[in-house]
Amino acid sequence: MTARLHGGVRKQYGLIAAFAVAYLLLGLLVRNSYYQLIMTLVLVWATMGLSWNMLSGYSGMISFGQAAFFGLGGYTMTIAFVKFGVTPWIGMPLGVLVGVIAAVIIGIPTFRLRGHYFALSMLAYPLAMLYVFEWMGYQEVSLPMMREHPVAYAQFADPRTYMAFAMVLLVAAMILSLHVERSRFGRSLLAIKQNEPAAAAAGIDAPRQKMYAIMLSAAIAAAAGGLYANVLLVVTPQTMFGMLVSAQALIVSLFGGVGVFWGPVIGAAVLVPLAEILHGELGHIVPGIQGVVYGLAIIVIILLAPEGIYWKLRDRFFPVRPPTSVPRVAAAPAPAAAKPAADAAPALTLERVTLAFGGLRAVDDVSLAVKAGSIHGIIGPNGAGKTTLFNVINGFLAPAAGGSIRFEGADLVGLKPHQICRRGIGRTFQVVRAFPRMTVLENVITGAYAGAATDAEAEELALAALARVGLADEQAYAIAGGLTTKQLRLMELARALAPRPRLLLLDETLAGLGHDALEEMLGIIRQVNREGVTIVIIEHTMHAMVKLADRFSVLDHGRLIASGTPAEVVRDRAVIEAYLGKKWMDRVADPVA
């Protein structure tokens, strides 16, 4: 099965090698030094595109500030060379180091921001640096010519050497991107991009993964910046930190295709020569006409292929079909744990948990104990605080001081959602939070990582979980975006089950299901429970819960108003009133009704 996940890596290596060899052969044939320069610049901007794609394409955090790392890489190399006589062979790795350090310093505060706030804040960093470098007097710094030992200072008489050099860097970035795409790390980034809360609840440490992404991204950009300075032999703040640098990285990626390493390469190969040739051919006739044509070109293409050329071509010529021969999934060996006795120790204990949004106490001084091996129902009308209670348990929200949440004896308060997931608590969401562009299997594998050391193990766990919920075979290869409500609920259940949690928090898993689907879901939940998983389930319809739960806790306006066995709770006057309103009180009082 790992063959599928890693399938094509060797083929991709072959394609990358073929591309590199063909490109360099073409380069050997080109005699015109201007065209040679264009061919080198294509490679530099493709590398910058890969840098952008590493951060923004995979994780979805759109960056308008890749120039910060590009500029730091270029300037570090240049200043080390000019001021201290350090050869670019050392200066460029030094630039990469500076770029990575800057990425950490930038990432720590900036990852607190979301969406447009993140994107536009990233814009501020290179522009702030631009003015600082201008002010420090580095308006225009030229690399000195080293005629004595040119090679020791990375200076070559033949411009094609730079082209080869740029190709080495690009191929390195492509291979790095390829492996990220196929790895657990890349899949985690993709999950974060599609639904960050779901990723956190599935055990992914989102801040850490994003930090790795920006560090890798910065390393690639800084290397490209160092190379660019070497090729042009001069740096200026505008060419290194300017808005056009960031824009170029983003344009080649968006144009070529986001989230796949061929995208930026295609984008750069089309756009960089187009811009240069327009500039060369038309620039002297009508200054500015090249910019107009270039602008029109990218507008037309993006209207025709809004997600980039790569995806358009792939959907047109190589549509993805589910595999024709689906491996049969062996029935998962059910965990051997028997259902514990009714007097088992509590698995989850809440004591005096309170959570207030401003003045509103969404969860108000709730204490409850969930017995190991039981099915515990949390019921209550809309707005009673049920989902908020789950959000507190799984770490999305921090309870007010003084409350405690213990799972198998260990305190959960202060832990992050992914840490709580790894302690063995899975959850599903009221509104299913799928990763819509992944297949069902990939969705579940993403969840399985929390309980697996290797990719192969994660895949095994995922297949077992899918078999447990009855979504095996072809359904496993459907794209999650096209599933029915029932399938989505089952998939989310499988994703929560995959890392083999000991406690499952199910948020209205039964909502929106028809009669048959409901019975099926009840059967699955009971089966999972029989296999030893403690279950806490939220519902606001009573009838299904009475059949399912061993015990009820009833919330109303954030307070726990009753708890007990189903039989006790349905007779509780406070519950009936909170739940059904006064009208029903009369009917209960009158046994004939």
Next chain:
Amino acid sequence: MDALKWFLVDFLQALAAGLLVGGTYGLMCVGLGIIFGVMRVVNFAHGDFMMLGMYIAFYLVTGFGVLAFMGPYAGPIVGAILAGPIVFVFGWLLHRYLIARVTGVRVVTAEAEGHYAQIILTLGVSLILQNGGLILFGSVPISVQTPLSRESWELGPIFLNQARTVSFVLAAAFAIALYLFLSRVRLGKALRAAADNPIAAAYVGVDVDRSHRLAFGLGVGITAVAGGLIASSQSFQPYIGFDFVVVMFAGVILGGLGSILGAFWGGLTIGLVQQMSTLVLPYQLQNTAIFVVFLLIIFFWPRGMFGRTWERT
């Protein structure tokens, strides 16, 4: 004692300059804020619409001299105001035939809600406007001539440049008029609702495409007026948009996404920071100061000064 006095004078002078510049920045930011708030689109071409406003004011006043009959004082002001409706129509048409293809209801299901296509599209529009401007207007820096820009009112020891003061008053008047439009007029209220919560607005019957089109036209029109006002106190060329678009982004984010009037205060803050920074920092670092203050505010109020922090889990 004298040193303190001079510092105080410098301080007040910078404060006044900051307020005057900031008022126009504020109006500019309101224009971008409407588009940002209602459409959630990062309009990279916004600075270039401001540039259009500058050139329209220039051609009405100096170039073609259509407004010459109004005299040297009123002409530039009327020119700046007229830039508004002209650019409004241009923006309205641009949205109708181009921008609408990658925004609004059509793209909610696309990856990243279609942001990728929007970014490329507005970058493309920006390139066309800048370079088209180069072809049409030439690259020689120009400005709108008005005797006001060479004269000052003296307020004790403080000098208030007349052109900037007039611009400030007009910018404030426009912002207030816009405030009234958004809070009193039915159409304006619908627009504000669409900015507050686009999905809910659609549910209660606000026509999303129409409010987008209105927002886009209004947004670029208002910024064009701000551009026309600046044109009499600063020289410009077709590439000037880039210098301002970043300032506008910063102002809008500072004010808080979705808060149209917050954008005015955001722009005002930027103007103040820019001018006040010259008291302690070298002149070249005034833009760095803007970005540093911008980042600091964003880190402490991650949703801007007037944005809401409320989000359903």
